[in-house]
Amino acid sequence: MEFLVASAIGVLVAGGIYLTLRGRTFQVVLGLTLFSYAVNMFLFASGRLVVDRAPIWSKSVTEYADPLPQALVLTAIVITFGMTALTVILTLRSFLESGSDQVDGDPSGNHEDDSA
Secondary structure (H helix, E strand, O other): OHHHHHHHHHHHHHHHHHHHOOOEHHHHHHHHHHHHHHHHHHHHHHOOOOOOOEOOOOOOOOOEOOOHHHHHHHHHHHHHHHHHHHHHHHHHHHHHHHOOOEOOOOOOOOOOOOOO
16 A cells, blocks of 8 residues: 555656646646645655544543644645645736746747857
8 A cells, every 4th residue: 555655646746847847837837736736645644644543632542643644734735725826827927928838938939049
């Protein structure tokens, strides 16, 4: 099971990095979103989540679930939503002002040096 979770996190990180390094802004936003999903899965996996344990500590309960990873992931989800919304708004504004969604600002896609 650990191999499956680690593989899923690795695939999400690889896909997120690949999309973040692309030339179009929508792909960059999707890459950041995939990367944030990978971070959330990593936080859950590092918390050693267990099944059938009480979520709250009391005197009658000997073993309970650790609430810290769940709180961290909920906080990360809220921060990611705000970051994604801001990035989409900035991307939309950039597209409306420049007429292109290229990250480097070159709408033709040519990356050659024109100084020669």
